[in-house]
Amino acid sequence: MEITLLGTGAPAGLPRPDCSCAVCATALGPHARAATAVLVDDALLLDLTPGAAFAAARAGHSLGGVRQVLLSHPHDGPAVEVPAGLPQPGRVPDGRELALLTGHRVRAVAMDAGGTGYAVTGPEGQRLLYLPPGGAPAGLEQATAQSYDMVLADVVGRPDALARLRAVGSAGPTTDVVAVHLDHDVPAGPELRRRLAAAGARAVPDGTTLVVGAYEEVPDVPRRTLVLGGARSGKSVEAERRLETFPEVLYVATGGTRSGDTEWAARVAAHRERRPGSWRTAETTDLVPLLAEDGPPVLIDCLSLWLADVMDSVGAWDDAEWAGGGEKLLRERVRELADAVRSTRRTVVAVSNEVGSGIVPATASGRRYRDELGRVNTAFANECEQVVLVVAGQAVVLRG
Secondary structure: OEEEEEEOEOOOOEOOOOOOOHHHHHOOHHHOEOEOEEEEOOOEEEOOOOOHHHHHHHOOOOOOOOOEEEOOOOOOOOOOOOOOOOOOOEOOOOOOEEEOOOOOEEEEEEEOOOOEEEEEEOOOOOEEEEOOOOOOEOOOOOOOOOOOOEEEEOOOOOHHHHHHHHHOOOOOOOOEEEEOOEOOOOOOOHHHHHHHHHOOOEOOOOOOEEEOOOOOOOOOOOOEEEEEEOOOOOHHHHHHHHHOOOOOOEEEEOOOOOOOOHHHHHHHHHHHHHOOOOOEEEEOOOHHHHHHOOOOOEEEEOHHHHHHHHHHHOOOOOHHHHHHHHHHHHHHHHHHHHHHHHHOOOOEEEEEEOOOOOOOOOOHHHHHHHHHHHHHHHHHHOOOOEEEEEEOOEEEEEEO
8 A cells, every 4th residue: 555645734734824933944855744644555645635636746746636635634624626637635533434435444543632543454454543633543452463553643733643642552662653733832843853763753745655554753752861960951851852652651750858948849740730640759869770671661850850869768978978988888889870771771862961061069078979970971871772961952963
């Protein structure tokens, strides 16, 4: 089964008309995207968008052989003149299946936010899932026997849709996940590729023809990642974003609770508000046993607080205790953590502060903490496939 992406952008296209944001200002030439529309085997058109006929012609195809036009958006879309000879656009009721004379079968998939998703099975048995903008499948409860060969979805806008598909086996390791309905949320080019690669997905230019079921080399999702950054740099948001397309993530909060500290309580609440409801939370600094267990992906936030707890336990703030064995105990704990990261089979994303580039702390204990955190970050980073530094909300890849 062959598909041609006549457009890969949001319903308003990219750049958006009359939008002056930085992403729209740079979404020119090859980075410009028309509203998403998909031509399947020159016989089925998913979403009729302005200029679809011209887009097909530019891609070397014609809409003359299209026998069915289906709409996916919650509404019937913008007023579009139906090209001569093209069937009137329609919609398949949720749960119903449409059989085409060409041998394609199209089943309508119910969405949680309006619109209609379409599961298309080709004459040779290849399976494609196309989801509307801003939508995720509703009612996925049991694991499926077979994953889709390709998924076209709003990966940036609704990452949880991919997480739901993965949770029930509808999207597996061999599923080719292609991001569509791309809007001005993420700058085009390297940043978009980086974010999608972290989710095990990719984007292609308008006019690209893909073969459903063919092997496509997509960068592997990094199994171990360290995200560094200063205060309020966006490092936690970056770390959470890396795992939001995966189900059943274990969020490991190393800060614990602080009775009477309203500022700390507000920070914790803000973090919880951002996290998907399917994630579990464990409040602990005992990281080594967690990394030794098999299980879902782990997000550790953060190593800075883990270090503070360990330094408390070994008496690092007292010069006599530090010289009398505290320093040696701390080194052992850091080595145990690094060994656990090296041997773990779980997907791990860890957050830590980068504090060595600022003002030199005024106290000896502050300088000791700064130095030891630098050593912890180095030891942890050495065991990671990818290391990222976040500055002003922008992620700079240091490794991987």
